[in-house]
Amino acid sequence: MSSALVWELVKKHNCFQRKNVKGMTFSAEAGNLYNKSSYKYSGVANAKTVHVEAEGDAVKFVVGRVKTAQQPKKSKHAVVIKKNARAVIKAVGKQAASYRPDLKAAAQARAAAVAKSIRVRKAKKTA
Known part of the structure; x- marks a missing residue:
C-alpha cells in the first residue's frame, strides 16, 4: 500500500x-x-522513518528500511551512539541528512533533547 x-x-x-x-x-x-x-x-x-530515543546512557538512532517494510523484524536498522552531546547531534544530523534530508533538523532537535535528558549533573562541592 x-x-x-x-x-x-x-x-x-x-x-x-x-x-x-x-x-x-x-x-x-x-x-x-x-x-x-x-x-x-x-x-x-x-516507510522511510527516522526515530531517536535514549538507550541507557547512549542515544539510539533508528531508521526504517523501505525494502523490508513488510517484514517487521528486518524493517528497522538501529545504531547506538555513545558520545558526548555535541558529537551525538552532529552524527544524528549527518545520518538523517543522508536518509531523509527534510527531517534533519527535527532529528537533531530530538537528539539534543534526549542527550539532555540522560545527562548526569556534576555534584556541587560543599565547603
Missing part, C-alpha cells in the same frame, strides 16, 4: 492520537520526531 493511502486511512482515527484541551492533535507513534499529527512526520504512514 502506498504511504499516501495509509495516511488517508489513519489521519483522523488511530490509537496514537492525543488531543489536548485546546483541541490540538498530537501523535505518540514511534518514528514521529516532533509528535505532530501530520503526513511528513508520521511513523506509521511513511
Whole structure:
C-alpha cells in the first residue's frame, strides 16, 4: 500500500492520537520526531522513518528500511551512539541528512533533547 493511502486511512482515527484541551492533535507513534499529527512526520504512514530515543546512557538512532517494510523484524536498522552531546547531534544530523534530508533538523532537535535528558549533573562541592 502506498504511504499516501495509509495516511488517508489513519489521519483522523488511530490509537496514537492525543488531543489536548485546546483541541490540538498530537501523535505518540514511534518514528514521529516532533509528535505532530501530520503526513511528513508520521511513523506509521511513511516507510522511510527516522526515530531517536535514549538507550541507557547512549542515544539510539533508528531508521526504517523501505525494502523490508513488510517484514517487521528486518524493517528497522538501529545504531547506538555513545558520545558526548555535541558529537551525538552532529552524527544524528549527518545520518538523517543522508536518509531523509527534510527531517534533519527535527532529528537533531530530538537528539539534543534526549542527550539532555540522560545527562548526569556534576555534584556541587560543599565547603
